[in-house]
Amino acid sequence: MSEQQGLRPGAIDVTPLFSTPIARSLMADAAALNAQLRETIMAREKSHPTTQHSNLGGYQSSWDMEEWGGPALTKMLNQARTIATRLTSDRHGRPVTIPWKTNCWANINRSGHGNEFHAHPGSFWSGTYYVDDGGITKNPALGGELEFLDPRGIGPAMYAPNLAFAIPGGRSIGTGETVPPLAGMLILFPAWVYHQVRPYRGNATRISVAFNFSV
Secondary structure (H helix, E strand, O other), rough: OOOOOOOOOEEEOOOOOOOOOOEEEOOHHHHHHHHHHHHHHHHHHHOOOOOOOEEEEEEEOOOOOHHHHHHHHEEEEEEHHHHHOOOOOOOOOOOOOOEEEEEOOOOOOOOOOEEEEEEEOOOEEEEEEEEEEEOOOOOHHHHHOOOEEOOOOOOHHHHHOOOOOOOOHHOOOOOEEEEEEOOOOOEEEEOOOOEEEEEOOOOOOOEEEEEEEEO
16 A cells, blocks of 8 residues: 555545455345245254254254255345355456355244354355344344454454544444344355344244355
8 A cells, every 4th residue: 555645735544454344235026035935944944953053042954055945045145146256356356256165054033042153164255144034124122133243353442442433334443233134135244254143032033044155
């Protein structure tokens, strides 16, 4: 980065170095897509036992959902791969074409269920697609948010926890940021970012699909 480029006397130029991309996108035809995914996932819960990884209660399928998720899952994953490719370049900033290797699984959370903080080793991108937000969009008090930890750790908040940086995203230094679920929304993020799902406090069913892209 050039020290002189773009600078003017008296001006302040702030460059947010080492930013962490969190991408969100709404799927087209989400209602029809989600109806198919919901039917498939609920049937899977009845026929196969849950696995246990980061989930605190609730149901988590095996990581082979690409084999049984059907056309609706294929459509969602194709959109997610397109986004991942657009947001990935080589070290010179040039576009890349990557045949992403994928593993994915379904999550069902009911009242009191969530996921503890974790990351996804062995992947480049991770993501979540919301099939059913469990009513959280209409009532945010139901919880169930996806929370990302500051990858710099608590360090920036240790000395003066009441201070923050006066730039976009600067108020969450040393803490975290939350993203409320929304049915039909795709979220992609670097696989190394620690994240959790806060406990869901509703009486409905919160359904999502999680996935990893590796090379």
